[in-house]
Amino acid sequence: MATMKKTSALIAAAAASTLTLTACSTTEPGADGSASAEGALTVATAFYPLQFVAEQVGGDRIVVVSMTPAGVEPHDVELSPATARQLGTADLALYLSEFQPAVDDAISTTGVEALDAAEVIELHAAEEHADEEGEDEHDHGSSDPHFWLDPDLLAHLADAVGEAFATADPDNADTYTANAATLHAALEDLDNQYATGLAQCERDTIVTGHEAFGYLAEAYGLHQEGIAGLDPESEPSPARILEIKDIIAETGATTIFTEDAVSASVAEALASDVGVETEVLSPVETVADGDDYIGVMTRNLSVLEDALGCE
Numbered sequence: 038m039a040t041m042k043k044t045s046a047l048i049a050a051a052a053a054s055t056l057t058l059t060a061c062s063t064t065e066p067g068a069d070g071s072a073s074a075e076g077a078l079t080v081a082t083a084f085y086p087l088q089f090v091a092e093q094v095g096g097d098r099i100v101v102v103s104m105t106p107a108g109v110e111p112h113d114v115e116l117s118p119a120t121a122r123q124l125g126t127a128d129l130a131l132y133l134s135e136f137q138p139a140v141d142d143a144i145s146t147t148g149v150e151a152l153d154a155a156e157v158i159e160l161h162a163a164e165e166h167a168d169e170e171g172e173d174e175h176d177h178g179s180s181d182p183h184f185w186l187d188p189d190l191l192a193h194l195a196d197a198v199g200e201a202f203a204t205a206d207p208d209n210a211d212t213y214t215a216n217a218a219t220l221h222a223a224l225e226d227l228d229n230q231y232a233t234g235l236a237q238c239e240r241d242t243i244v245t246g247h248e249a250f251g252y253l254a255e256a257y258g259l260h261q262e263g264i265a266g267l268d269p270e271s272e273p274s275p276a277r278i279l280e281i282k283d284i285i286a287e288t289g290a291t292t293i294f295t296e297d298a299v300s301a302s303v304a305e306a307l308a309s310d311v312g313v314e315t316e317v318l319s320p321v322e323t324v325a326d327g328d329d330y331i332g333v334m335t336r337n338l339s340v341l342e343d344a345l346g347c348e
């Protein structure tokens with residue numbers, strides 16, 4: 038637990054320097070998008086984990102404008118004209134192509150300077166379930182967007198964001214590089230806690246609502262079975278529900294993981310039908326006020342350890 042305290046202290050130190058900024062960084066749509074602090078870099082972020090990286094790396098040298106409002110599930114987010122305008126006037130945008138078509142459109146329309154996380158991280162191909170219904174062909178292209186649930190991959194993005202900020206604002210390059218290194222170290226620490234915490238478990242199958250945990254499962258030797266697909270709005274077929282019941286029976290799974298931002302009615306009905314628990318496992322697509330990526334991921338780990346019977 039000593040390492041956990043160290044991480045919290047690191048993040049607390051980093052957070053303290055960004056606290057004032059964070060408080061005023063969720064700018065209201067309708068503002069002209071120009072930076073409030075003189076000389077500051079304005080960075081538009083497409084959804085929460087990218088916002089977290091920008092805030093940690095940029096500290097008080099940048100103003101962050103989030104394209105996905107707090108509490109909103111980011112898949113297929115709609116942008117108001119005011120938000121699209123803010124995106125267009127940012128110095129730099131951070132996004133993930135083929136995850137949020139409205140953001141892709143606004144970036145190509147406005148021609149804003151942008152860092153695409155898909156250019157930094159090698160995304161995995163999406164797993165196909167032949168029996169899934171309601172999957173549009175344009176949904177997420179053919180790759181799984183949820184790379185941020187592997188802390189090691191998010192650490193690689195932190196490095197790239199540090200470089201991008203340093204290029205956009207060379208006067209503060211040293212600060213961005215140092216902050217990126219601090220974040221990288223905190224994420225590596227989290228990665229180590231996961232690897233250790235999930236090393237010896239009675240079970241290794243996680244039954245989830247939407248299939249957000251593929252990268253996490255691969256990184257730590259787990260096996261994910263999603264009730265719905267990669268998109269939280271997709272409806273599972275009756276055939277998939279039956280399959281999940283068989284999987285729960287075969288693996289002895291004790292828990293169906295639901296999430297905070299979307300309805301869990303299908304998962305809850307299924308859980309009560311087969312007599313297992315539901316627990317919230319957050320895909321960290323949005324976080325509650327006062328929470329952050331490290332905090333939510335640390336809670337996720339302890340939920341997983343309990344449900345999987347880890348030593």
Ligand SMILES: [Zn+2]
Pocket residue numbers: 112183247249267268269320322
């Ligand atoms: Zn998702």
